[in-house]
Amino acid sequence: MVTEAEEHPDTAVAEDGAATQDAARDTVFNRIAMLRAERGISRRELAEALGVHYQTIGYLERGEYSPSLHLALRIAEYFGVTVEVIFSTRPFRRLGDPDV
Numbered sequence: 001m002v003t004e005a006e007e008h009p010d011t012a013v014a015e016d017g018a019a020t021q022d023a024a025r026d027t028v029f030n031r032i033a034m035l036r037a038e039r040g041i042s043r044r045e046l047a048e049a050l051g052v053h054y055q056t057i058g059y060l061e062r063g064e065y066s067p068s069l070h071l072a073l074r075i076a077e078y079f080g081v082t083v084e085v086i087f088s089t090r091p092f093r094r095l096g097d098p099d100v
Helices: 032-039 043-050 054-061 069-079
Strands: 011-013 019-021
Touching (some): 032 043, 032 054, 043 069
């Protein structure tokens, strides 16, 4: 018999047997704060334009919340860029870092 851990090696199994996703694997990185700063837009202004609570923008920027696909598309549209410019499953390189 194959155990949950053997079948899904990226999933941790808690003591009570419940499977929990590896948090690092589910992290969505973003450049929302950088785009806001470049354009002089406050969290509240962005939130109002998107129809969300201003705290949602803070949660997104800190990586405490991953946006729905619909919200990610609306954010990209607001800034006039593609979703890939703003969101990634890998950390973005810092500006000024040499090419690796």
